[in-house]
Amino acid sequence: MQDVVLALLVKGPSHGYDLRGRLLAALGPLGETLNAGQVYVTLTRLEKAGLAVLEREDASARGPRRKVYALTGAGRERVAGWLAEPAGPRADVAEFHLKLVAAAESGMAEPLALVEARRRELRRSLAEAQHAVLAHGTDSEAGLLLEGVALRLQADLRWLEACERTWSARAPYGKGGGNG
């Protein structure tokens, strides 16, 4: 959550209400459980950690004043690190999705490059799992578990194909789509 909120601040200073709206837009119905307070709590924590600073308080026409937060240098570094770090073997679909959204919004990484790196990571894992499946068969308990792991990795790779299609259609991110 902290990483995602930070990444959304790369584009420019913003307040909790706007950040929450952008998160909800990226998450769709899955964001329904995102409680309104979470973003504000996260912003406060980021401020304490020196990753974001309270820049100003805007008066809104109606309702409360809005605290506008900006990214610090340390915050920007943290975002860069988050975008670059490998997702790991059991990566969360929503987190990787938000990473792509944040990469595109912030311009700090290219979504298609993240997809490609993720695909290489998953392919390496799947090669290990698939060789083990073939060696063990699915009749044994161990083989059955391996089959489950391999199917999960296969599903992740199929989803990446969809990510690639969508993000290359959105281009101006360079690669993908055209002949090359």
Added chain:
Amino acid sequence: MTTRGGRWGRGLTRRGDLGDVAAGPVLRAVGLSRVYGQGEGRVVAVDGVDLDIPSGQTLAVTGPSGCGKSTLLHLLGGLDRPDEGEVWLGGRRIDLLGERALARLRRRAVGFVHQDFHLMDELTAAENVELPALLAGDSPRTARRRAAALLDRVGLADRDRHLPSELSGGQRQRVAIARALVNEPLVVLADEPTGNLDTAATHDVLRLFADLRATGQTLVLVTHDERVAATADRVVSLRDGASAEDMPLAVGGSQLGTLLGWEE
């Protein structure tokens, strides 16, 4: 001259005048392009692909449907001709050969495996395997012996007299693989070989490919299934007819246990 396994004795080689494979890649594509149609309907199916496939490598070509992977396979196997570029097989350029020479070379040097098996319905399993050997000029006795040995190798020795209709999908594909091997091809080209198979039969076919790989057989698999590609030594991803990625797959580099994500 190359004879693998030395089975052909008497100074004969199966592949006739093919060059020395050890000197370079078994299969090589240089700037390969294939265009269908004209004007508005013009489709660039394969767009400037360069590929070197060393002897003994299992290469998977993946990509979404329509990315040109089957067309590429047909070009590599001499079933289709490129509009631009070159195809080299066993050190010899094949895209400029005449029809008859190309057909002869295909028969001897390339083994094809198709998604829907392409077996002759009225021939038994053994006869299906023998057929390409007979067409290549083997005596009926030699062809029979070769077919029997190969059916044994694919685990179907006891099904030799069955018609394809009496075999399961996985068994049919194993017959088709035996057939592809009967002339000891330089390369086996497989187009979605597990596309019509269930999980168990897919595993059987992939195990068979792993056995082939262990004997040094060069293999090119076209597949949209990442689990099939995961068994290869190398994966090339095609997008819009062009190679978008080319990655080696080495197994044993990382610990399987990390896949559980419990390492922390």
